[in-house]
Amino acid sequence: MKLVWTLALIATxxxxxxxxxxxxxxxxxxxxxxxxxxxxxxxxxHAGQPTTLHLISTEGVHxxxxxxxxxxxxxxxxxxxxxxxxxxxxxxxxxxxxIMCGAGHANMTLTINVVP
Ligand SMILES: [Cu+2]
Numbered sequence: 001m002k003l004v005w006t007l008a009l010i011a012t013x014x015x016x017x018x019x020x021x022x023x024x025x026x027x028x029x030x031x032x033x034x035x036x037x038x039x040x041x042x043x044x045x046h047a048g049q050p051t052t053l054h055l056i057s058t059e060g061v062h063x064x065x066x067x068x069x070x071x072x073x074x075x076x077x078x079x080x081x082x083x084x085x086x087x088x089x090x091x092x093x094x095x096x097x098x099i100m101c102g103a104g105h106a107n108m109t110l111t112i113n114v115v116p
Contacts (some may be wrong), residue, residue, distance in 0.1 A: 026050040026084075033062040033076045036097070036104025042111040047090050053083045063098035064110060073098060087114040 027046075031053055032039045045051045055064070057076045065073040070085045076099075097108035 026052055028052045028054060030054045031056075031110065033057040033097075034059040035102060036060075036108040038062075038097075038108065038110040041109065042113065044113045044115055045087055047087050047114050047116055050084055050086045053085070054080055055083065056080045060101050061099055062101050062108065064095050065098040066093060066095050066112075069093055069095075069112060069114070071095070075099060087112070090114045090116055 026049060029043050029045075029051065031043070033055065034057065053071075055074065055076045057078055062076045063074060064076065064083075065071055068089070069087050071083055074081055074083050091114055093112045093114065095110045095112065097105055097110075101108065
């Protein structure tokens with residue numbers, strides 16, 4: 001009888017672990033930079049949730065930065081970079097490529113939609 005109760009208890013804790021675990025992982029978003037675009041060019045993230053960006057350039061040197069979103073100035077080159085940020089406020093943020101990269105630089109944007 002004691003064994004049954006022990007097993008029931010373990011099952012309860014295991015179930016709780018699964019529930020709390022599903023909210024914990026922070027999303028990872030891969031972004032490729034090239035001449036002259038970010039792929040994908042629009043991403044969606046959640047306010048208050050730490051989010052990881054994996055950034056790599058397949059062509060040229062580019063960059064991103066956003067004071068509002070807490071993204072530090074980051075050069076995007078052929079070797080992968082990781083940026084972790086936590087957006088605070090919802091809204092649509094249009095980030096310009098932060099490093100002069102040539103003819104298409106002015107039109108090279110990454111749109112980050114921060115939703116609740
Ligand atoms: Cu640029």
